Amino acid sequence: MQSVPHINARGGRKTVERTTTPLRVCTYWPTRQGPFFWEQADLGEIGDELAHFADLGGDLVRLLLPWETFQPSAERINTQALDTLGRLLDLAHEEHVRVLPVLFTGVLFGQRFLPRWALQLDPTARPFARTLSEGREQPHALVKNIYEARPLLDAQRRLITEVVGYFGEHPAIYAWDLSGNGLPAYVPPRTPEALVEWAALLRETAREAEEGRHPVWLTLPDAAASLPFLPWAWDLTREGLHVLVETYPHIYPFAADAPADFVRFTAHLWRATADAAPGVLVGVATAPNQEREHLLVLPAEDDATPPTTIRLPHESVQAHIWQTLFETLGQSDAPLLGNATFADVPPVLWETPPFDKAIRPRFMGLLADNGREKEAARLWRETRLAAEPTPLRPLDVDLEALRAEPHATLARWFRQFREGEI
Template structure:
């Protein structure tokens, strides 16, 4: 009957977070592989009520703590598609007040406002919109496709989430997923995105299929660019020879960021229509 403690406001949790940050940042601040400090992944997925002011206070505390130890690497916090579709509190405007780097996650297969599961404009549009809302360049740090078995066509599936609501999604044919992924990366480069990280490295072994969380979320088994046996999927082979052009940021949409979260989903859909006008 105990409630989960609020990681943003509970003093005991915050004290533990301070110790964790101090020790991790001190130990790894000079590691050659370090790019930035990420304060968390999609916090709005947690069943914790938190408002803008509490988020801002928490971010301010920990970004400053990190900077006191390591002033050479930027800080960020992973926001995702849901944070743009509704007001979860994790607005780009709020995150950008404290973090030097804005990182974004998104998936066309979950974008009910898009033009279908292979809509290769969804990710570049989210990059564009979040950049305008935050006033900073964006690193698209998570996107990709869950693929079907090798040589199998795209299959529609229905997911049942922990709160028992259902959602339609797809296990995408490998070749379709690869071509769409390459187009997305090329567009992100052309529009001036800081970069793109694919979700993820490898598929999970089939022996895990009936275990949580895969029993409810089968799509999480197969987001890899390699299969569970280490063999390369089509996307991995295509990435070896990808051609990237120069930046040519042609999109100019007036984003009213002060009013965006009055009706976030409606505004998102309106701006997406504008984004696609010349397509």
């Protein structure tokens, strides 16, 4: 059972034992500062926003610990960042909000933010993903083998030992996450087996650091980017890891008219691969300023590609998706159900990576950047989840079919899921 806040008649918080599942989660950073706030944290803003999150019925925040910030060299841990983490945990505990720290945040919305010591510079290299380190782009940087190279594994274990060992007894800690926001997709392992072995090693390191007090999670990106890992998800859960799946329905043309169904499909698909139901994190961007629709035309990056048009729907679309998810996954045994971000990104941060390139994530919050609650936020506050959840049904599919025609297979399964055939 989870201790979470409920609002009493006088507006104060009291702690009660909650038996419902899933827990409601958001990825959090202070709105005005962005995700790289750790060395100049505005604790007043953080405290106010955590209180607001609790008032919405939120249970748990994901904290992205930028790898480069927390471990600027392989041998050194940033004590100032650790101090900020401790203060933030204290603030969360005051609001009865639990915390899921993401230890190796090296990818954020499709862009790699990695410590310099984890990179290898090669003038001939052309990385497939934007790479930033030491405050600037590294156009010729290759990522070292973080999954198998012994010096890099030793460095990662050092960070886990310091962070998990120091904060493992803090009452705000819910669990630990080894990676988030697409690390395996944008820093791909040599083989899926290498990912499983890496995750198992780091999980065991975390367990040793705090004597196994908390579960260990691994966040994997949406289904398309994770297709190579789906058949191995069972191995991850067999190693004692819990899986949190990020899903962004706008990526899939075949899901354009049914984004909520695609999120449900993703959960049922991952349940077919694992020993337990996954957690689900969903990102849906909305038009700013309560506009009915907002169109953005991005210029082409070169002569060979056309301009890109991004359509952002009215925030009622996001609310409808959340209503559907609360009525379906919200009644299931999925342990976590969450929104990609807590609040929209203010324009002052739009020229700062990753938001200079990542457009949709600017607008995925439950709150607008000025603190106004979107329709989905009000739905969060008003919705109470079932006390007796229904087990999430695994899809009856042949995962090996993904190897031959991954994207066509995914589209076919989604159609069959909607028609009740699988």
